[in-house]
Ligand SMILES: NC(=O)c1ccc[n+]([C@@H]2O[C@H](COP(=O)([O-])OP(=O)(O)OC[C@H]3O[C@@H](n4cnc5c(N)ncnc54)[C@H](O)[C@@H]3O)[C@@H](O)[C@H]2O)c1
C-alpha cells in the first residue's frame with residue numbers, strides 16, 4: 103500500500119495484508135475539490151475478518167518493552183516522514199501546512215508518550231493480610247489489556263486523534279480495529295504503514311475504511327470486539343453506546359468552548375490567544391473558542407484588539423505557508439455556518455468582521471450583540487465564528503459558561519487567584535485553563551469532558567486506564 107497521492111487507490115489493512123476492494127469511496131482535496139484518492143469500502147465480512155485478525159494477534163506474545171520499541175520507532179518514522187504526512191493533512195483536511203506540520207509533531211509526541219507508558223504499567227499491593235483470618239494471604243492488582251479495541255475517529259485532527267487511540271491501545275497490549283473518518287482516512291492508512299515498518303506485529307492494527315454508519319453497526323454486532331473508543335459528535339457517540347451492549351464505550355464528544363476575559367487580564371495577550379484559537383483549523387476543533395465573555399470595563403478595548411487580530415489572519419490555500427485559515431471540510435459545512443450567522447444577524451447579532459463565504463472557505467467571523475439562546479452560542483458551531491459579549495459579575499459569567507449542554511474545557515483570563523479558584527470549583531468542565539483559552543492541550547495531560555462532551559479521558563496514561571482491566575490476585579500461602 104503506497105501513501106495516497108493523487109488518484110491512488112488505498113486498500114483495507116487487515117492482518118498485515120492489503121485488501122483492495124472493487125467498491126471504493128473518493129477522498130477529495132478539500133481546497134481544490136479534485137478527487138485526491140479512493141479508499142476501499144469495507145464489507146461486513148471485511149470487518150469481521152479484521153476483528154478476527156485482531157483477536158488472533160492479541161493472543162500472541164508482545165512484551166511491554168517490545169511495545170515500547172515499536173511505538174518509539176513509529177514516532178521516529180513519523181518525524182522522518184513529517185513532510186509527507188503534513189501534505190496528506192493539507193489535502194484531506196484542508197488544514198494549512200504550518201498547522202498540518204504541527205499536527206504531525208504532536209502525533210509523533212503522542213506515540214512517544216505512549217511508548218513510555220508501555221513501560222510504566224503496574225498494579226499495587228493489597229494488604230489483605232490485615233484482615234483477621236487472612237494472615238497467611240498476600241494480594242496485588244495488575245492491569246491487563248481488554249483485548250480488541252474498536253477505534254472510531256473524527257475528520258478534523260485525523261492523525262493525532264488516531265494516535266491518541268492506537269498509541270495507548272498498543273502500549274497496553276491490545277489489538278485495534280480502526281475506522282478513520284470517511285472524509286479524512288489517508289493519514290491513518292499511512293500511519294498503519296509506518297507502524298508496520300516499525301515492527302508492529304500483523305493484526306495488532308487493522309484499518310477498515312468505508313461507511314461510518316455501516317461499519318459502526320457491524321463493529322457493534324461483532325463479538326470479537328471487547329471495547330470501543332469513539333471521538334466524534336454526541337449524536338453518533340450516543341448511537342454507538344446504545345448498540346455496544348455491555349461493552350465499555352469511551353466517548354470524546356463535542357463542545358462549545360467559552361473563554362472569559364476578566365478586568366484584570368492582559369487584554370492584548372487574551373485577544374491574540376482568542377483570535378488564534380477561535381479560527382485555527384477553520385474553527386473545526388472541539389475546543390475551539392466559540393464564546394467569549396468579557397468584563398464590561400475592558401470590553402471595548404478587547405473587542406477592538408480581537409478584530410485587529412482576526413483581520414490579520416490570512417485565509418485561502420492551505421498549501422501556502424502564509425495561510426492561517428483554510429477551507430472547511432466541505433462547502434456544505436461552510437454554507438451551514440453562513441446560515442447560522444445569517445440567523446443570528448436576523449435576530450440582532452452584529453458582524454464585527456468576516457461574515458462572507460468563498461466556496462468552502464468561510465471568513466473568520468466575530469459576532470457581538472448576541473443572545474445566549476442563539477445557535478452560535480447554544481450549539482457546537484465547529485466553524486470559524488466566535489460570539490463576544492460583556493458581563494458584570496463573576497457569578498453571572500460563571501452561570502453563562504455553564505449554560506451549555508457541553509463541558510469539555512473553558513478558559514479564564516484573570517490574575518485573581520480568588521476568581522481562578524472560584525472558577526475551578528464552579529465551572530462545569532473537564533478542563534479549566536487559567537490565563538489561556540480553552541483551546542490549550544498538550545498530549546500527555548488528562549483530556550475529556552462532562553455532560554454532552556463525553557465520558558472518556560485521553561492522554562496516553564489515562565486512556566490506558568480505560569483500555570485495561572484491573573485484576574486482583576490473592577495468594578493463599
Ligand atoms: N472531544 C474530543 O476530543 C473531540 C475531538 C475531535 C472532534 N470531536 C467532535 O467530533 C465532531 C466532528 O467530527 P465528525 O464530524 O467526524 O464526527 P461524526 O460523529 O460525524 O463522525 C465521527 C466518526 O464516526 C463515524 N461514524 C459515523 N456514523 C457512525 C455510526 N452510526 N456508528 C459509528 N461510527 C459512525 C464517522 O465515519 C467518523 O469516523 C464534533 O462534534 C467535535 O466536537 C471531539
Ligand SMILES: O=C[C@H](O)CS(=O)(=O)O
Nearest residue numbers: 258259386387388389543
Ligand atoms: O478537536 C479536538 C481536539 O482534541 C483538539 S486537539 O487538536 O487535540 O488539541
